[in-house]
Amino acid sequence: MSWFKQTWNSSIGRKFAMALSALFLIIFLLQHFLINFTSVISEKTFNEISHFMGKNVLVQFVMQPILIFGVIFHFVMGFILEVKNRNARQVKYAMNKGEANSSWVSRNMIYSGLVILFFLGLHFYDFWIPEIAHKYIEFKPENPNRYFGELVHKFADPVRVGIYALSFVFLALHLLHGFASAFQSSGINHRKYSPMIKKLGKLYAIAIPAGFIFIAVFHYLNQH
C-alpha cells in the first residue's frame, strides 16, 4: 500500500480530512459572513464586494470549485463515516445514557449536518442557482448594483426568514462541537492553548450564526 493510501484511507486519515475540510469551511463561513454583514452597513460596499466576487476569475474558477469540492467532500465523508460507525456496533444497548458522558451536539453531528445540508439546498436554490443561471446560462448583462436588491428581496418572506434562522441554529449546534473537534482531529491539543481554542470555538459557533440571523431579520424588518 502506498503511504498516501495508507494515510488517507485510514480512520485517522479520514478524520483528519474531515477536520481539514471543516477548518476550510469555517474560514469560508467567516468570510461569507463578513461580506454579508456589509449589507447591513452599506449597500454600496456590499454591491462592490459582491460584484468583485462574482466577476473575479480566481474566485469564480479556482476558489469556487474548491469550495464546492470542500462542501461535498465534508458531507460525503460525513455520511461514509456515519455508516461505518453505525456498523461498528451491530447490537444496540437496551439502555444507553449518552448524556452522562458527552454533549448532545457531539453525538448528533449527523442530524445537525443534515439540517445544514437541506438548508444548503435551499440556499443554492435561492442564490447560487439563479446566480449561475444569470451569469453562465442566460448570459444576462451584468449590473454591478443588483446584488443588494437580490439579497433583500429574499428576506421579504417571513417563512423563509424563519427557515433561515432555524437552520442557523443548527449550524451553531454543529459548530459548537465541530470547531474544537476539528483542531483535536488535526492533532492540535495543547494544555496551554486548547482551552483558548475551545472558548474561541464557542464564540464563533454562537456569534457567526447569530450574525447571519441578525442580517436576515434586519433586512426583513427593514422591508416591513
Place this chain on the structure above:
Amino acid sequence: MSVLDSKVPGGPIKDKWTDYKNNIKLVNPANKRQIDVIVVGTGLAGGSAAATLAEQGYNVKAFCYQDSPRRAHSIAAQGGINAAKNYQGDGDSTHRLFYDTVKGGDYRSRESNVYRLAEVSANIIDQCVAQGVPFARDYGGLLDNRSFGGVQVSRTFYAKGQTGQQLLLGCYSAMSRQIGKGKIKMYNRHEMMDIVKVDGKARGIIARDLVTGEIERHSAHAVVIASGGYGNVFFLSTNAMGSNVSAGWKVHKKGAFFANPCFTQIHPTCIPQHGDQQSKLTLMSESLRNDGRIWVPAKKEDAEAVRAGKLKPTDIKEEDRDYYLERRYPSFGNLVPRDVASRAAKERCDAGYGVGTNETGEAVYLDFSAAIMRYGGEEANVKGLHDISQDEIRKLGESVVESKYGNLFQMYEKITADNPYKTPMKIYPAVHYTMGGVWVDYNLMTTIEGCYAIGEANFSDHGANRLGASALMQGLADGYFVLPYTIGDYLSGDIRTGAIPTDSAEFDEAEKEVKDRIEFFVSNKGTKSVDHFHRRLGKVMWNKVGMARNEKGLNEAIAEIKQIREEFWKDVTVPGSADGMNQELEKAGRVADFLELGELFARDALERNESCGGHFREEYQTEEGEAVRDDANFTYAAAWEYKGEPSDAVVHKEELNYENIELKTRSYK
C-alpha cells in the same frame, strides 16, 4: 543424604552464578528453533520468561486463564520493585540486598538463590527502562526511589502506586512483540488441567479452552509453571478471584515436591472485611506505614463504644490511644516487617481492643492526622506563613498527603465511604502472598525433570517472610535472567529429540483423567455450590491455620478440611455443561485442589515446631509474644512428596546452610 539435590554450584557466593553461567551448556540458535517450551501463567515471571525464551529462538506456547496475558495478578502490586542500584548513594549493594532478604525471610531461604536474585536485580531496572516502563523520576530526569519496611536504604523503584501494572505491561509488550512474530503462540482463556510426563520427563500439558470447553493436548520439551501463589486457599485474600494453585498442584501430584506450604504472608494493611457478602479483600500499599500511625483505644470500654458506633475515633484523647507498634518496637515503630505488624494487630483485636464493625471487631486504626499536621507545618514554613490557624495548617498538610497517597486515599474512600483525611483509616491483616510453593533446585527445576517453576509458584527466595517490593523483583529475575539460562542447560540434551507427539499413551491417559473429572462435576447431583465449600475451607484456614497457629487447632483443621473435602466430592453441584464457557466448572476444579492443599498446608504448619516469619506457632513465643525460632531443628525447607491423600504425604528436608550470613534472632525492637 536426602533425595533432594539443590544443585547449588560451588565457589564463593559472589562468583557462583557467573561461573555457573559460563560453564553451562548452550543450545545453538538453529537448534532452538526445533525446541518447544510451554509456559503456564503470564504474570511477571511467566510473561518475562515467555518473552525472553522466544527472543532467544525457542518456540513458546504460553497459557493463561485470563482473557489477555496483560491481566495476570502481578498487575495488582502497588508499591515497587527493589534493586541494588545504590542510586541514592546510601550504601546499598548486592550484599546488603542479599542480607536484608535472608534476614527478612527469617533465615529460611537458600543463600545461593537469594544472592543471585540480588545480583541480577540491577539488570531488571535497566531492562525495564529500555522497554519503556515509566518509572518515577526526579526533576533531574533520573530515577527516584522510596523506602520500604524492614530495610534501612532506599532501593525501591516505583511507578506511582501501580508498579506491578507497569512492569507487567512491560512484559506484556515484550510478549506481544514475539506473538506478532509468531514466536509465542498465545493461548488466552486456557487453563492447564494436568501435566504429561513421558519417560519421567515433563513433555506437555492437557489444557481446557475455557470458551469452547474443548480439552486440548499440547506437547513441548519443557514445561514452565509460573502460575502464582495459592493465597486463595483462604477464600478471602488479596489475590485475584481466579488465582489458584491448580497448575502447581497438578505437577505436585505428578512428582514435583511442594515446599513449605505453611509459609504465608499476611499483609498488615488491608481494608477490613465488611460482612458476609464479601468476596475479596483489598490491600492498601505498605508505603502508607511511612506516614500513618497505627493505634487502638487503650481502654476496652472505648473500643466497645467505637464498635457500637457510640464513639468516634477522633474523640478519643491522645493519652487514651495505644500506639502499640511504637510501644513494642521503638526502633522500627510502624515500619516493622509485615509478619510482625500483622500479628501485633491480631493480638490487640483478640484482646478486645479492635475497632471493626463486624462481629469480631477486627480492625485497627491507621491514622494520618499527625502526618498531616507535620507536613502542614513544614509547608507553612516553606511558604513563609507564620500566623496561620491550625485549620489552615491542616489544609496544607492534607494537600501534601494527597500528593503522596492520593490514589490510595481515594480507593479507600470508594470502598468504605469514609474520608481518611478526616477520620483514621481502618485496616486489618489479610492473606497476601505465599512464600511456599513448588520446590525447585538452583536451576529452578522441580523434582520432575524438564518441569520448572518460577515466580511466586516456586518455594522461592523469600524464606518464611517476604520483604515489601521483592515479589516483583523475584518474578522478573526468574523470568528474564535466570530461567532462560538454566533451561538451556537442560534443553541442550533435546536438540535431536524432534517434536513430541501428542498421540502417545501418556497423553491419552492424562486426557482421560481430566475428562473424567470434568464429567464428574457436571453430572454430580449435589446440592451445594462450589463457593459454599470454598468459604468453609477459608474459614477453617483463617481461624486455625492463619496468623497464629497451635497444635490443637492444626489437628482440628486437618480433620475439618478432610471432612469438607469429602462432602465436596459428594455434594457439590455444577450447573451447565462442559462444552462451552462454564465459570462454575472452572471454580470447582480449583477448589478441589485447594481442598487438598489446605490439608497439606496445615500438616506442614503442624510439623514445623517453631515460629518463623509468617509462620507463628503460639507454643513457640517469648513472654512478650515474640516469635521463637528453632535453628537447631528447623533450618530446612520442608519439601512434601505426594503419596495419594495429603495425610500420606512424605516430607523431605533440604538443609539450609548459612555460610555467608550468620543466623541471628530477628529483632526490630
Place this chain on the structure above:
Amino acid sequence: MSTAQGLNLTLKVWRQKNNKDKGQMETYQVTDISPDSSFLEMMDILNEQLVGEGKEPVAFDHDCREGICGTCSMFINGEAHGPGREITTCQLHMREFKNGETIYIEPWRAKAFPVVKDLVVDRGAFDRIMAAGGFISVNTSGNTQDANALPIPKYDADRAMDAATCIGCGACVASCKNSSAMLFVSAKVSQFALLPQGKVEAAERVQKMVKVMDEEGFGNCSNTGACEVECPKGISLENIARMNREFIKAGAASEHSS
C-alpha cells in the same frame, strides 16, 4: 462502614448462551444486598441464588476486584462500569443504588468485541493491536545501558505514566457511540512517543497499530469525549490528539512506508 438496610433490586441482565445464540434480557430479583457490598459481590449473590435454583449462573468477567486488571466489563444502567467516575465495575459499590431500583446490566457492545457468553466479551482485538506494534523492540540481555544513562524530563515521564495507566478494559470502546478504540490505542502510542526509548520506532509503531485497529472493525473517533469521561483511569483525549499528530507525521514525513 454503615450498617444500613439491605437493598432489594430488580436486575435486567443480558443472557446469551454463546457467540452464535441471539441472546435476550432476563429479569431477576435480589434481596437484602448490603450497601457496603461491591457490585460484583451483588452479582455473586445473584449467581449463588441461581445455582441454588439449579439454573446456570450469569457469566461475567472479573479477576483482581481492585480496579487494576481491567477484566471486569459491564455496561450498567447505560454507562460503562456504571455510574461513578474513574472506577471499574468491581469498584462500584451498592450504596450508589436505591432500594427498589431497576438495574440494566449489559455486555460491552461493539462489533470488534463479540459476546462470548452472557456478559463476557472477547477483547482479543486489543491484543492483536498490541502485537502489531505496542512495544519497544529490545531483547532481554542484561546489558542494556544503565537505567540512569538516559535522563528523561520528569514532566515527560509523568505524562508517559499517565498514558501508561490504561488497563485495557475496553470501556472507551463500549462508551463511544462509534465503538472507536482510539483512546486505548493512543494511550500506548503516547506512552512510547513521549519517551526517548520509544521515539526510535515511533513512526512505524503508530502506522502498524492504527492499521490493525482499523482492520479489527472499530469505528472512527468523532471527539465526543465519552471515552475520557468513562475511562476508569482518566486517560486524556490529549493522547488521541497526539496519536493523530504522530500518525499524520509518520505518513507525511517518514521516507519509507511500513
